[in-house]
Amino acid sequence: MEKGYLCPVLHAHLPFVRHPEEEDFLEEYWFFEAVSETYIPLIQIMDDLIRQGADFRLTMSLTPPLITMLGDPLLQSRYLKRLNKLLDLTEKELVRTRAQPEFFHLARMYREDFLKKREVFQGLGGNLLSAFKKFQELGKLEILASCATHGFLPLLNVNPSAVKAQIEVGIDCYEKVFGTRPRGFWLPECGYYPGLDEILKNSGVKYFLLESHGILNASPFPEYGIYAPVFCESGVAAFGRDDTASKQVWDAFTGYPGDFDYREFYRDIAYEQDYQYIKPYISGEVRVDSGIKYYRITGKNGDKQPYNPERAREKVAVHAGNFMFSREKQVESLSGAMDRKPVIIAAYDAELFGHWWFEGPLWLEFLMKKIYYDQQTIKLVTPSEYLTEYPTGQVCAPSASSWGEKGYNNVWLNGSNDWIYPHLHTSARRMEEMAGGFPHAEGVVRRALNQAARELLLAQSSDWAFIMHNGTQVEYAVRRLKEHVGRFNKLYQDIKQGKIDEPWLYWIEQKNTIFPHIDYRVYG
Amino acid sequence: MLTCCPRCSFYDTCELKWHRAERGEAQLCCDRCEWFDQCRVKETEEEIKELPAVNGDSRVALMVIDPFHVHAYWEITSQTWEKIKDELEGEFDQAKKVLRVYDIAYIVFDGANANSYFDIYVGDAANWYIDFPGPEKSICADFGLLTSQGKFYTLVRSNFVHTPRNGPSEKRE
Numbered sequence: 001m002e003k004g005y006l007c008p009v010l011h012a013h014l015p016f017v018r019h020p021e022e023e024d025f026l027e028e029y030w031f032f033e034a035v036s037e038t039y040i041p042l043i044q045i046m047d048d049l050i051r052q053g054a055d056f057r058l059t060m061s062l063t064p065p066l067i068t069m070l071g072d073p074l075l076q077s078r079y080l081k082r083l084n085k086l087l088d089l090t091e092k093e094l095v096r097t098r099a100q101p102e103f104f105h106l107a108r109m110y111r112e113d114f115l116k117k118r119e120v121f122q123g124l125g126g127n128l129l130s131a132f133k134k135f136q137e138l139g140k141l142e143i144l145a146s147c148a149t150h151g152f153l154p155l156l157n158v159n160p161s162a163v164k165a166q167i168e169v170g171i172d173c174y175e176k177v178f179g180t181r182p183r184g185f186w187l188p189e190c191g192y193y194p195g196l197d198e199i200l201k202n203s204g205v206k207y208f209l210l211e212s213h214g215i216l217n218a219s220p221f222p223e224y225g226i227y228a229p230v231f232c233e234s235g236v237a238a239f240g241r242d243d244t245a246s247k248q249v250w251d252a253f254t255g256y257p258g259d260f261d262y263r264e265f266y267r268d269i270a271y272e273q274d275y276q277y278i279k280p281y282i283s284g285e286v287r288v289d290s291g292i293k294y295y296r297i298t299g300k301n302g303d304k305q306p307y308n309p310e311r312a313r314e315k316v317a318v319h320a321g322n323f324m325f326s327r328e329k330q331v332e333s334l335s336g337a338m339d340r341k342p343v344i345i346a347a348y349d350a351e352l353f354g355h356w357w358f359e360g361p362l363w364l365e366f367l368m369k370k371i372y373y374d375q376q377t378i379k380l381v382t383p384s385e386y387l388t389e390y391p392t393g394q395v396c397a398p399s400a401s402s403w404g405e406k407g408y409n410n411v412w413l414n415g416s417n418d419w420i421y422p423h424l425h426t427s428a429r430r431m432e433e434m435a436g437g438f439p440h441a442e443g444v445v446r447r448a449l450n451q452a453a454r455e456l457l458l459a460q461s462s463d464w465a466f467i468m469h470n471g472t473q474v475e476y477a478v479r480r481l482k483e484h485v486g487r488f489n490k491l492y493q494d495i496k497q498g499k500i501d502e503p504w505l506y507w508i509e510q511k512n513t514i515f516p517h518i519d520y521r522v523y524g
Numbered sequence: 525m526l527t528c529c530p531r532c533s534f535y536d537t538c539e540l541k542w543h544r545a546e547r548g549e550a551q552l553c554c555d556r557c558e559w560f561d562q563c564r565v566k567e568t569e570e571e572i573k574e575l576p577a578v579n580g581d582s583r584v585a586l587m588v589i590d591p592f593h594v595h596a597y598w599e600i601t602s603q604t605w606e607k608i609k610d611e612l613e614g615e616f617d618q619a620k621k622v623l624r625v626y627d628i629a630y631i632v633f634d635g636a637n638a639n640s641y642f643d644i645y646v647g648d649a650a651n652w653y654i655d656f657p658g659p660e661k662s663i664c665a666d667f668g669l670l671t672s673q674g675k676f677y678t679l680v681r682s683n684f685v686h687t688p689r690n691g692p693s694e695k696r697e
Contacts, residue, residue: 154587220695221693406590409587409588409589413595418595421585422599479573489576504565
């Protein structure tokens, strides 16, 4: 009989990037890469585990922008086109590396890998959502709902209706795709402030997850720390992320992904081969990752050795064993001091697995297999299952917090991005005003109001503020913010003046296909 | 504005265009052209990206950054400035722009009953990073003018915010 639980959580999200007006668009490659390197590999490991009969549990958020992109026929066909191009490149690589055995077998590995990815993708009719839905229906995967566009709620709550709309539109999207109401909710960036639980409760949410100090700084002091959920006054449960389990995986210096045997992310052939050779496989004139990388991290400095998949695989087994052992020890030391089995929440960005950490999905598979076959101290669990076993607990008020650098809101509010908030707050206020002023709009006015709600939501993506803070591809984030706010402003003026620019409205409706069923009255 | 271009199938024969030239007016694109909507959408998309500096209403807003910092921004319309100028008359020119930050813990704030307050002379800034004395504070702020006689005129009042706890709670069950 197990003494405690491990609850692995992956947060999968990308901003809504879809540019039908361009043949080839640089920022769409974010999506292509994540599909190839993270989402398909996660489906592959879950399928493998099921095939092998190794029972597992995984909890995952899929945000509405990502859900929309995964289900979008245009992006699906563009992804397939990209994958076919890369397959073409792997074929050329087999020729180019034929006299270099240390690279040739890697070229072959990539070719086989890409062929398998295509098989998975085509096997699902291009729609990966059906696989995630299937895993959820089998009881292996619990999918969390999230905000409509990854709005960072602690900075949007100047307008309470903006927070409510982010949550309700997000849940509505979930329900339409997965055919069921979500029990759990992923707060973007784990951003929380006291009172948010009430809004979640009103939307039927049973639990959410917080960064450790959101729970540890709760009041009264939580008796079991982050190893059991606390219950807000509203009755909604809050789970806290375990710091140790997190650091072992994502810490830039001490985490597993930095191991010298693992594949080096920054040595992609797209940047190393002649321009003429690589030209057909890049975006316009900009070199973009091909995913074909031949080196291992090797050491802290520049000189890199060829990647050795067998060695990496052995290391994955060691790291999976180490992680499991640490959790077993943790559970053993906790279990005597608690009136219930402890639960360890190990939450990460999904894109760390496979995209940044090439071996990540395999590590997850090894970990789950080891937990199933090799020990009896811990068992995998989803938050819902835990709450079924322990439906009550200590009542505490969690503290404002986020999982961003320094633990609060400064990543999304600082000198690089503070200029966006006057616009976001004004637009939200105007949206409320319009929802109040047009309680029963029909026809083109209704379309314009719904589009205004979409543009507002898209402007609120925390991604834009994050990119501005982070300093890479800032121009795109600024452009997107200005486009959405600008369109919102025009819609607002047009609606007020009763002069809707229909051809333009039609055009932006076609472009931003997210939330086809939105009802602007969510702001009412 | 969009001008007539050779993409239009009427370009060579369009009378409207010739008329306009004869009258010395610009040869503007019009909806006779099959490209009209597409070109105009493109143009509109360029125009909308110019965001206005002030969004229409006078207001000040607070946002929490962390237990020790709060951010404030304000927008004051020309109408609000005109109004206060009339009210203050001669004193207006000497008055200083001030952000008055109130501690409003455990009270129903009515503008005059704050536990304490401090003033920040903000000059011509439109936002401010407030180093606040500490966590677990409830605050509100007014943006206004402080006259040389020491009288404060509120132009706008902010939302209320609460800074988070900075460590474990001392309250135990």
